[in-house]
Amino acid sequence: MKKIINDPAAFVDEFVDGILLAHPDLLKVPGDDRRILVRADAPVAGKVGIVTGGGSGHLPLFKGYVGAGLCSGVAIGNVFSSPSSQQVFEATQAVHGGAGVLYLYGNYGGDVFNFDLAADLAELEDIETRTVLGRDDVASQPKERKTDRRGVAGIFFAYKAAGAAAERGDSLEQVAAVAEDVVEHTATMGIGLSPTILPTTQQPSFDLPDGEMEIGIGIHGEPGIHRGPLETADAIADRLVPALVADLGLADGDRVAVLVNGMGATPLEELYVLYRRVHQILAAQGVTIARRYVGEYATSLEMAGASISLLALDDARLALLDAPARSPFFQEG
């Protein structure tokens, strides 16, 4: 195990401590439990709060997107494990500025269970909540079951847009509608080349023979739709991008935002080799890339691999992407 860690059982608490020590101007722990982080100025009176959360091991997801123009707070689980309902509820209380709270997180059973329980607790305290699930992984379910899809890197777009809507003073209904609209127009597919090693068990998160790739892999190593010998970057993009274009129904003249996301161990250079091909494929179809993001936005510890996300754009979505935002891991404007 080639990890720079101390006691594996302390891994999450220690990296959260590091984040807090590094960014006291941007983040704070509202109570006694450091597994709950909120933006330093939370709660913001009169504005909708946005709470996200999920398992650890995906930095900058989820804690990285807490800040002005993004999420308001996060509940932090153990590696690849949901936070507790109590933690989600405490985050909810800490960010509620009187205008209600949106729950925006990836569609995984444990998370759904705990966020739903937290919503019940919030209701008892007269805090109104809405829930929008990231479900952008097109390989996880066919289009006719798209509401069952898992959430992966494309949730970044929903954070950015919903965060901007909350910041400008939209109501809870409006912020939820913005998030839902962006989720509806986002599609992601990933490829895995090597597993991550879980810190506590020291076991690989999945098995993949050397020299093979898994197309459509999930962010925790969930099985994809094709396994075979590793192909070239162009061949990989040629598998992923048309599937996304078809899923979103993109046509000549459409505009998109592109996210080429590294899973952890894959160098930035390789992400740009992929981006080059994404650009070529979309240009050939008359689809314009209006905004692009290339880097590590949602990882799986040291997994080698990448994902490509497309967000179909209209003027409203584009304006929300361009709104100012500031967190320890993301800055716009």
Next chain:
Amino acid sequence: MKKIINDPAAFVDEFVDGILLAHPDLLKVPGDDRRILVRADAPVAGKVGIVTGGGSGHLPLFKGYVGAGLCSGVAIGNVFSSPSSQQVFEATQAVHGGAGVLYLYGNYGGDVFNFDLAADLAELEDIETRTVLGRDDVASQPKERKTDRRGVAGIFFAYKAAGAAAERGDSLEQVAAVAEDVVEHTATMGIGLSPTILPTTQQPSFDLPDGEMEIGIGIHGEPGIHRGPLETADAIADRLVPALVADLGLADGDRVAVLVNGMGATPLEELYVLYRRVHQILAAQGVTIARRYVGEYATSLEMAGASISLLALDDARLALLDAPARSPFFQEG
């Protein structure tokens, strides 16, 4: 080889193409050779140009630091290989706005040879140049031979400060003095846990038995000062930080900027575990961390490992760190 690439011989050209396709608003190729990138508004009349460069495989180093408030241009070599003198010279011509050009790059033989030749070519064209070498790797040479040290991640601080000085209109002498001052007050040490695989040869960049670490490793896998069984994150920081503190002569009451840099495959979570300990060690000595940067700033493709850099701060250096800057990979203010 678990790489998302096409023809290994085309790797550099293809990722540079990807960068250009992604960031046409920030970067341009001034001539026919795409191995030379300059900021989109180069040359900036009346201001000092800054040219950097070196081998590929270190993104965001070097191309990532070309932009307003940073470097003006970059000459891009093959993986771990110097660019040619002609490429450096063309970058020099493209960024020369009438106020001369600073060469700011890491202290490696091939790079020094080619930048020096380019300086001769520039002189023939009446373009004045100065050279400042990044030489922050304290493990590469003892303090009494510090001018022979290699340059590693700490050059980020020199880019940031010299770029800010050029942007505010400092003369070539002044910009060079700023860069030299920052280099003089920067110290870095790294740890490697696994080698990178070179795309063309498919060979590891160095040998390191499984379960071992190399303290003081260079950015291309150059030997360090200690090899042994992998230790905990805290034990690693306890080896690195005191060496940096001693090298810089830091004392109670001093202020520093800290860069905890990932070499490629090491997750951001682990960098924050390291940062936590860096903070503890410095706090115990009365040294204040005034600014901190945690992430991938200078990599070695998919090498697992990290480095810690300290910059001793005074008010002038701090102001230069805080000045606005904008490149595809770095934004301040």
